[in-house]
Amino acid sequence: MTAYDTVIHGGRVVTASEVFFADIGIRDGRIAALAETIEGGERRIDATGRLVMPGGIEGHCHIAQESSSGVMTADDYYSGSVSAAFGGNSSFIPFAAQHRGQSIAEVISTYDGRAAPHSVLDYSYHLIISDPTAAVLAELPGVFARGITSFKVFMTYDLMNIGDGGMLDILTVAKAHGALTMVHAENNDMVKWMNRRLAAAGLTAPKYHAISRPELAEEEAINRAVSLAKLVDAALFIVHVSTAGGAEIVRREKLAGAKLFAETCPQYLALTRADLDRPGMDGAKYICSPPLRDTKTQDALWRHIQTGTFESVSSDHAPYRADASGKFLNGSEVPYPKIANGMPGIAMRLPYLFSEGVVKGRITLPQFVQLSSANAARTFGLDKKGAIAPGYDADIAIWNPAETRIATQAAQHDNMDYTPFEGIEITGWPDLVMNRGTIVVEKGELKAERGRGRFVARKPVDLTGIPGHRAGELDPARNFGAEIAP
Ligand code: URP
Ligand code: ZN
Ligand code: ZN
Numbered sequence: 001m002t003a004y005d006t007v008i009h010g011g012r013v014v015t016a017s018e019v020f021f022a023d024i025g026i027r028d029g030r031i032a033a034l035a036e037t038i039e040g041g042e043r044r045i046d047a048t049g050r051l052v053m054p055g056g057i058e059g060h061c062h063i064a065q066e067s068s069s070g071v072m073t074a075d076d077y078y079s080g081s082v083s084a085a086f087g088g089n090s091s092f093i094p095f096a097a098q099h100r101g102q103s104i105a106e107v108i109s110t111y112d113g114r115a116a117p118h119s120v121l122d123y124s125y126h127l128i129i130s131d132p133t134a135a136v137l138a139e140l141p142g143v144f145a146r147g148i149t150s151f152k153v154f155m156t157y158d159l160m161n162i163g164d165g166g167m168l169d170i171l172t173v174a175k176a177h178g179a180l181t182m183v184h185a186e187n188n189d190m191v192k193w194m195n196r197r198l199a200a201a202g203l204t205a206p207k208y209h210a211i212s213r214p215e216l217a218e219e220e221a222i223n224r225a226v227s228l229a230k231l232v233d234a235a236l237f238i239v240h241v242s243t244a245g246g247a248e249i250v251r252r253e254k255l256a257g258a259k260l261f262a263e264t265c266p267q268y269l270a271l272t273r274a275d276l277d278r279p280g281m282d283g284a285k286y287i288c289s290p291p292l293r294d295t296k297t298q299d300a301l302w303r304h305i306q307t308g309t310f311e312s313v314s315s316d317h318a319p320y321r322a323d324a325s326g327k328f329l330n331g332s333e334v335p336y337p338k339i340a341n342g343m344p345g346i347a348m349r350l351p352y353l354f355s356e357g358v359v360k361g362r363i364t365l366p367q368f369v370q371l372s373s374a375n376a377a378r379t380f381g382l383d384k385k386g387a388i389a390p391g392y393d394a395d396i397a398i399w400n401p402a403e404t405r406i407a408t409q410a411a412q413h414d415n416m417d418y419t420p421f422e423g424i425e426i427t428g429w430p431d432l433v434m435n436r437g438t439i440v441v442e443k444g445e446l447k448a449e450r451g452r453g454r455f456v457a458r459k460p461v462d463l464t465g466i467p468g469h470r471a472g473e474l475d476p477a478r479n480f481g482a483e484i485a486p
Helices: 077-086 103-117 134-145 164-177 187-200 205-210 215-232 244-255 266-270 273-277 280-286 296-308 349-359 365-379
Strands: 006-007 010-012 018-021 023-027 030-035 043-046 051-054 057-061 089-097 126-128 149-154 182-183 236-238 260-264 396-404 425-435 438-442
Touching: 006 280, 018 280, 018 296, 043 149, 043 244, 051 365, 057 236, 057 349, 057 365, 077 438, 089 103, 089 396, 089 425, 103 126, 103 244, 134 164, 134 425, 164 215, 164 244, 164 365, 187 205, 187 215, 205 273, 215 244, 215 280, 244 260, 260 296, 266 349, 273 280, 296 365, 349 396, 349 425
Parallel strands: 006 043, 010 051, 057 089, 089 126, 126 149, 149 182, 182 236, 236 260
Antiparallel strands: 006 023, 010 018, 023 030, 051 396, 396 425, 425 438
8 A cells, every 4th residue: 555645746835934845745634744755656746846835724715605786696605616626716705694583503503504515625614693692692602612712893884783782792702712803894874974975076986986995994994993992902904905094994903912814915916996987887897895995005005915914815805797687787887885795706816916915025935825725724724734744634736836828707617708808918926726636637637526515613812913903991900800701
């Protein structure tokens, strides 16, 4: 019997801290050995001239999810996971979204039915909470025990916004269980006020979506979200940061010791609000929230990526087709507030980050691994993923760093009818993607079966080394001995 099911040989291995030549021996879906040379293996994969990296962990994507206004994403767990794999990912964490009135048990059972029979990749869920009633809060420990250790909340959208009090309640329960609260931070009233003003002036074309959601709306909400989390000293993850001001707040509060994490997304680096002003209703394809900004913001976000403000660059893949099933469910010429928010990008996240980040010299290879998988593994509690080391899942992506292609919709594997990255030249593409030792994609072909992916029960967020914040009013030594915190 040979010692390894698979041996990957001759490649340059990239981890979150090192780049070195090594062979990798894989047994029973796990990495069993790393050595200068490994002989044998039932299957030998030649990675000469290639980079061998942890498969990406996509931490922010909307798959088989209805928006709050009832629009279903074009991608289900099959097309979503296939598309993710073609983009260099070995696992992903879509959202399981509660809509008002639903119990959490109902939500999880719905998403189990949507995911388990179809996903080709390992998956977990972040639970979206839109209705934090006492009954719902009481269900959260059970969700946590099942290994769903992150809860997402919204500060915007009337049907999702849970208010500051609701957020404090969730942060408190999350803290008690070691869960991470994720937040979409935009000031709802500022946006609604802008919407009313724009509508009154007859300014309803897609480009006004960007005007309706000011940078200040994000900055104010990030500041408020961080303050709420600090009050109860809970862990917080700010999703899709799109502004320099928002990123500055994250950096400042992290330096001050808050239990704070954040991400930005490729669309905020590649596109601007000028894309919303494309002819006809084409701008609708670029409607997402927070909205696209400008080139100055792109430069600032890159500097924050380079200098460690963000744990991850995530796709925020929210695939609504540019037809009556998606963007134009409410009609083809409707005002921007009636157009579904979000754009696809699950397969473009890592090639874009590699090409614009590594190839253009903005980030190192280890930074690429940190931003694409290693940090997500730590933040979201995937303790067997995001590293190339003995004992870890053989979640591996082999990249050709020299291959140049132009991104096109025709080359995508999602269920969409456009890619916002159309025509962008990308250097560096994954050749082979593996999840727990099974080849999922190889040389442009899907090799894995529908439903082979497994649900991954996640661990609590790792807060080691983060001092946190003790609000004086919650400290019994300074508040007349009152025990207010859980
Ligand atoms: O516009 C976006 N980003 N849609 C997806 C939902 C969300 O807010 O993340
Ligand atoms: Zn969001
Ligand atoms: Zn999102």
